[in-house]
Amino acid sequence: DQQVKQNSPSLSVQEGRISILNCDYTNSMFDYFLWYKKYPAEGPTFLISISSIKDKNEDGRFTVFLNKSAKHLSLHIVPSQPGDSAVYFCAALEGTASKLTFGTGTRLQVTL
Amino acid sequence: EAGVVQSPRYKIIEKKQPVAFWCNPISGHNTLYWYRQNLGQGPELLIRYENEEAVDDSQLPKDRFSAERLKGVDSTLKIQPAELGDSAVYLCASSLVGPYEQYFGPGTRLTVT
Structure with a gap:
């Protein structure tokens, strides 16, 4: 049972344009969401997060939007840069549990 | 600040061998934290330690997997005997306070032949 889903395995975007990565979840007990970025042969690195009491969180070029009623979140990268090319994982936390549940990842390629 | 260090980075063993x-x-x-990441999947938690205590090992296959964290610092994850299905990347992560920002190591890529 995949509780966190990233239905797009890959995405290609031109440099300077907006990248939108999507994530859906099924567990209504999730109350904190994170995005991780992963380069080949490296471990995931934390990018940005959002609490369920908010609907938007922004950090520089990265913005995460949360739609609780739709159980959907998205990561916007504006403008996209070649260095953003990586695999992006959506992850979720439930209440007092400390277990991160990850999605399957979306591979973003930013082309020149 | 040094990041999370893992070794080895790559390991190839035959099935039934320990690693x-x-x-x-x-x-x-x-x-x-120890995670396992299968090809094309996200990381899945195997075990979480708070200092020396394993507080969540519900996803650890205890018949063949074991872990320890002596003195609350370094940790070792063992598989004995390894099976073909254990081929994956094993990631270690740590956090200062709570699970919100976990810092991951580069992982160990295990191939069981």
Whole structure:
């Protein structure tokens, strides 16, 4: 049972344009969401997060939007840069549990 | 600040052989995690330590997997005997306070033949 889903395995975007990565979840007990970025042969690195009491969180070029009623979140990268090319994982936390549940990842390629 | 260190980076073994992975977390991080990442999947938690205590090992296949974190710092994850299905990347992560920002090591890629 995949509780966190990233239905797009890959995405290609031109440099300077907006990248939108999507994530859906099924567990209504999730109350904190994170995005991780992963380069080949490296471990995931934390990018940005959002609490369920908010609907938007922004950090520089990265913005995460949360739609609780739709159980959907998205990561916007504006403008996209070649260095953003990586695999992006959506992850979720439930209440007092400390277990991160990850999605399957979306591979973003930013082309020149 | 040094990141999470893992060794070895790559390991190839035959099935039924034992294997061990080592992790040194970021200094001062009390919480340590071991994850397994299968190809095309996200990481899945195997075990979480708070200092020396394993507080969540519900996803650890205890018939063949074991882990320890002596003195609440370094940790070792062992598989004995390894099976073909154990081929994956084993990631170690640590966090200072709570699970919100976990810092991951580069992982150990295990191939069981």
